Amino acid sequence: xxxxxxxxxxxxxxxxxxxxxxxxxxxxxAQYARQGRNCGFSTYEQCRAAQSGNGxxxxxxxxxxxxAYGARAAGRYRR
Numbered sequence: 001x002x003x004x005x006x007x008x009x010x011x012x013x014x015x016x017x018x019x020x021x022x023x024x025x026x027x028x029x030a031q032y033a034r035q036g037r038n039c040g041f042s043t044y045e046q047c048r049a050a051q052s053g054n055g056x057x058x059x060x061x062x063x064x065x066x067x068a069y070g071a072r073a074a075g076r077y078r079r
Contacts, residue, residue, distance in 0.1 A: 027064045032056040039063070 029039035030051040039061045041047040047058035 025061060025064045027061050027066070029059055029061045030054075030056055031059055 026040050026042055028041035028044055028047040029037050030041065030047045031037050032051065033055045035054075038050065041050065041058075044058060051058060
């Protein structure tokens with residue numbers, strides 16, 4: 001039991017060394033009057049359609065950073 005615990009404790013730095021990459025940012029946000037902000041839109045038109053009739057407006061996402069030129073997302077393209 002102690003040996004298994006020791007192996008587990010020693011392997012934690014190896015398991016935790018890779019940062020988690022689940023964050024996805026999009027270039028457009030819908031700002032609603034009281035409900036807050038939804039920054040999940042790829043185009044301005046998507047944003048306008050989502051906030052239409054809800055009393056808000058669209059703005060560029062200040063946290064958005066476009067992908068580097070020539071970079072492709074892992075797993076998006078298959079050959």
